[in-house]
Amino acid sequence: MGAAAQPTNGSGKEPHKNGSSKEPKIKHPERLRIALLAWYRAHKRDLDWRRTRDPYAIWISEIMLQQTRVAAVTPYYRSFLARFPSARQLATARLDSVLRYWAGLGYYRRARHLHRAAKQIVSRHGGEFPRGHAEALALPGIGNYTAAAVLSIAYNAPLAVVDGNVARVLARLGAVPGELRTPAVWRRLTAMAAALLAPDASGDWNQAMMELGATICTPQSPHCAACPVSDWCKARALGIANSLPAAQKKPAKVRILLAAAVLLDPQGRTLLVRPPDGDKRSGDNHAVPEHGVLFSRLWQFPAIARRVTPVGRNRASHRSANRTINNATRRLARHLEQTLGISAPLLEPLATAKHAVTFRDIRLVPFLVRVRRLPAVPGARILPIAEIDRLPVSSATRKIAASVARVLPAHYAG
Ligand code: SF4
Structure with a gap:
């Protein structure tokens, strides 16, 4: 079992620390891990950031992918890395230049944070993305999710990520009712993610969970017949996969x-x-x-x-x-x-x-x-x-x- 990355739940509050005792139990998790990892390695999409273990490049991709689709990110990722191939080059660039390469991706605060974080990576960590969870979290614009994603994918740190895709998969696997972003539900899912994590292959595991959520266990009409973990899925067994998770109330436009x-x-x-x-x-x-x-x-x-x-x-x-x-x-x-x-x-x-x-x-x-x-x-x-x-x-x-x-x-x- 790995460590919970303690992601925030979108409410701005950290999940409750005592949630781990209530996570839904999955039988034979070791078999589930083997099945999901095998599926991921055979079927994963060929994405630019999956061809590298460079923590800098993975970090850039994770920040770009926040609230932005993969197809929209790819050209920006390529041109950004071509212009700023390392934290040092990003740190010494002018902010205007960074923003120009970001222009069109939206949520420009991300680019400003990247620029500030690159300066800190150079001044405090010798130009290398830090390996420690606390050090990564101390960088501007890096929360629990991003720290866990970068550290697990680049360094195989045993940290489980929970984003919207992963939370949906977990809610269905464990037949967890309720809205994903409510603190009690998020707490249970976070504990479940930590319990399920494949500690020796955390990077692939986290990406496999995200990939499953993005391509098979989709928000509407999950493709259960093609799902590599359907044998373990409680929502499928109960016939409620389509009605989980509970719909989220959207804020008024x-x-x-x-x-x-x-x-x-x-x-x-x-x-x-x-x-x-x-x-x-x-x-x-x-x-x-x-x-x-x-x-x-x-x-x-x-x-x-x-x-x-x-x-x-x-x-x-x-x-x-x-x-x-x-x-x-x-x-x-x-x-x-x-x-x-x-x-x-x-x-x-x-x-x-x-x-x-x-x-x-x-x-x-x-x-x-x-x-x-x-x-x-x-x-x-x-x-x-x-x-x-x-x-x-x-x-x-x-x-x-x-x-x-x-x-x-x-x-x-x-
Ligand atoms: S069986 Fe269906 S609902 Fe369950 S995890 Fe797989 S795709 Fe999602």
Whole structure:
């Protein structure tokens, strides 16, 4: 039996320390381990990060894979490692350069943490990802799950990981009722994971559990007929595999309108701004920053944001939506005057676009603002609109730029 990695349960609290006595017992776990490991070694997907034991590369992959699909991660993983092949190279890079290679992956705080952690790995650990659990946990952006994943895969440390995929597999194997993320359930699953861990092959074991959850024991309609551990699965035996785990209550979506101004001078240059650096957050996921700071302090067009109510089908609702856009337009004009000194700007509407970020549905409402000369503002950057990718920008900013490209393609030619 291995050690529990004590992952958090998503509630921000550590699981209870006394949960190990209540984990569901699986008969003949040694046979289950053999069956699952054999299946994994024969059927695992050929993923870039599975071809290495380099803890740095595994760490990068684990951070990228948080809340991001494998297919989306692969090209970023390749280009990031090509540009920053070691902790030393990452540590000495400029943050802007790191963010540029991250741009499009979202959740940019991860990239900032990576950069800070790389500096600590160099200054405190000689450039090598630490082998100790406590040392790994002390690095920025590394929680129980990531520490256990990197240490087990790179160094075979006997630490069991529990993420959403693994928790679902365990809940079904042990027929554990309840929502996965509730503390009592997560505690039981964590204890179960530690009890089942193959201590001599912890890296493969953890990856096998994750692979099973990702490809066979999927959230909807698990493929039990193809499952290598179906003989041990209590949910299958009870005929309740489809109804476990209990559905999670999703937080309500917040709808946001972001009105942005694309300033453009006769040379086709635009102006991007960036909110103050740092990594402070209010912790209130429903707070909407006043001046459009929704994109993790990346470079963006000047903007204002406000929370809005969903648009219904009736006429009154549409009138209200139009009023909201008119208000936002006025506030954007005021914002441009106050921050950039552009008085009475003429805002030409561009095509709107949708942008979704986890719990936020954002309606992008861009405007073109033609100016004879772009204002010289401290901290702002002026560059050709066709070249905004030279700076770290979010995919929302790219969508806004695309709406300009549709009406002014000449600025994008050549
Ligand atoms: S038998 Fe079905 S429910 Fe049980 S672990 Fe396998 S895929 Fe999941």
